[in-house]
Amino acid sequence: MKQAERSMPSHASMGQFSVEDGELQVGGIRLSRLAARVGQTPFYAYDRRLLTQRVRELRAVLPASLRLHYAMKANPMPAVVGHLVGLVDGIDVASGGELKVALDAGADAREISLAGPGKRHSELRQAVAAGILVNLESFREITELAAISQATGYPARVAVRVNPDFELKSSGMKMGGGAKQFGVDAEQVPELLAAIRHHGLTFEGFHLFAGSQNLKPEAIVEAQSKSFELALRLARSAPSAVRFLNLGGGFGIPYFPGEQRLDLQPIGENLALLAQRAVHELPEAELVVELGRYLVGEAGIYVARIVDRKVSRGQIFLVTDGGLHHHLSASGNFGQIIRKNYPVAIGNKMLTAARETASVVGPLCTPLDLLADRMELSEAEAGDLVVVFQSGAYGMTASPQAFLGHPPCLEVVV
Numbered sequence: 219m220k221q222a223e224r225s226m227p228s229h230a231s232m233g234q235f236s237v238e239d240g241e242l243q244v245g246g247i248r249l250s251r252l253a254a255r256v257g258q259t260p261f262y263a264y265d266r267r268l269l270t271q272r273v274r275e276l277r278a279v280l281p282a283s284l285r286l287h288y289a290m291k292a293n294p295m296p297a298v299v300g301h302l303v304g305l306v307d308g309i310d311v312a313s314g315g316e317l318k319v320a321l322d323a324g325a326d327a328r329e330i331s332l333a334g335p336g337k338r339h340s341e342l343r344q345a346v347a348a349g350i351l352v353n354l355e356s357f358r359e360i361t362e363l364a365a366i367s368q369a370t371g372y373p374a375r376v377a378v379r380v381n382p383d384f385e386l387k388s389s390g391m392k393m394g395g396g397a398k399q400f401g402v403d404a405e406q407v408p409e410l411l412a413a414i415r416h417h418g419l420t421f422e423g424f425h426l427f428a429g430s431q432n433l434k435p436e437a438i439v440e441a442q443s444k445s446f447e448l449a450l451r452l453a454r455s456a457p458s459a460v461r462f463l464n465l466g467g468g469f470g471i472p473y474f475p476g477e478q479r480l481d482l483q484p485i486g487e488n489l490a491l492l493a494q495r496a497v498h499e500l501p502e503a504e505l506v507v508e509l510g511r512y513l514v515g516e517a518g519i520y521v522a523r524i525v526d527r528k529v530s531r532g533q534i535f536l537v538t539d540g541g542l543h544h545h546l547s548a549s550g551n552f553g554q555i556i557r558k559n560y561p562v563a564i565g566n567k568m569l570t571a572a573r574e575t576a577s578v579v580g581p582l583c584t585p586l587d588l589l590a591d592r593m594e595l596s597e598a599e600a601g602d603l604v605v606v607f608q609s610g611a612y613g614m615t616a617s618p619q620a621f622l623g624h625p626p627c628l629e630v631v632v
């Protein structure tokens with residue numbers, strides 16, 4: 219891998235996969251063989267061992283009492299969720315559909331929570347029947363849950379998702395602070411807590427999620443500390459003791475040239491401090507962090523085959539059978555403001571000396587269908603396999619697969 223790393227100095231993030239005879243290996247299998255095993259390109263492959271390793275590394279720096287949840291919208295493939303269910307302490311779902319996958323995967327209903335604006339009546343009913351925790355995001359959800367609980371006789375377990383009065387600084391995607399569709403504004407929470415008491419719902423805690431894809435430990439530490447303080451203040455108006463305090467996550471992974479891996483040490487130290495304080499200040503509470511991409515993003519690759527090689531006015535285009543319809547994020551169209559290249563390589567020519575500057579594009583009739591914009595790659599031709607790294611999160615299910623009617627891609631866990 220050393221050689222490959224040398225030839226890709228700008229991307230921090232490919233060293234987790236080994237190379238044998240110039241070919242990338244995933245889960246101990248050579249890429250070309252894996253492609254044959256899958257039976258088609260394009261496909262996503264997720265490395266089981268890397269998923270396990272990431273959770274282990276996290277546990278080593280996070281305080282032992284901290285509960286680690288997987289936010290499964292990052293990668294809801296049932297086999298991935300099934301693997302992680304055995305490693306993490308809980309699963310956070312964002313819909314009735316995800317709830318089904320989590321339960322099918324064997325997740326303990328007591329350790330599942332449901333968040334998201336606009337939970338439909340049917341989803342709330344599913345949640346109550348399953349016995350999972352609902353992170354409340356509006357007053358309407360209280361009255362609906364109370365009615366469902368009354369009609370079914372099952373208790374409605376709730377936490378309050380708080381839209382904090384601060385933001386997660388330097389975050390790729392802000393999801394709290396200011397006016398947001400997520401959660402309930404901190405100022406309205408005392409009134410919401412009174413309504414929970416009035417309707418006899420089972421109050422269990424608070425959920426704060428300030429933002430996503432953050433690579434600055436000091437920003438994450440600040441958001442977690444502020445979330446803790448805010449929860450302490452709000453707990454004074456709570457109908458019963460706080461049992462769960464979900465401090466969110468936001469741990470980012472390096473996607474682009476120049477980005478470094480997140481330094482977990484200061485985050486672990488701060489969480490240890492908060493866990494100690496919780497023993498006295500919120501004695502019945504378990505602290506939770508919920509991570510999506512941090513757990514799965516680096517364990518996954520997207521693989522497409524080169525169909526054509528074209529030169530247009532001096533610029534080389536490698537046209538593949540995959541593109542933005544399977545991997546919107548890598549094309550730069552999933553919320554990115556400035557398009558940057560994900561780490562990309564020719565997976566069956568990792569150590570080839572001959573290099574060239576080429577663009578990797580997909581088959582769609584739009585210039586947005588771009589997987590690599592003028593990158594230095596091994597010289598490639600039709601039949602070679604293009605690999606996009608850092609693709610384990612917000613890949614297939616975050617992409618418009620039906621756009622232009624090309625065949626769907628597959629997913630495998632290796």
Ligand SMILES: *Cc1c(COP(=O)(O)O)cnc(C)c1O
Pocket residue numbers: 289291292310333427429430431466467468469508509510511512611
């Ligand atoms: C999407 C989401 C996450 C996961 O975000 P990542 O950036 O993938 O870690 C966690 N919590 C909530 C509430 C979310 O909506």
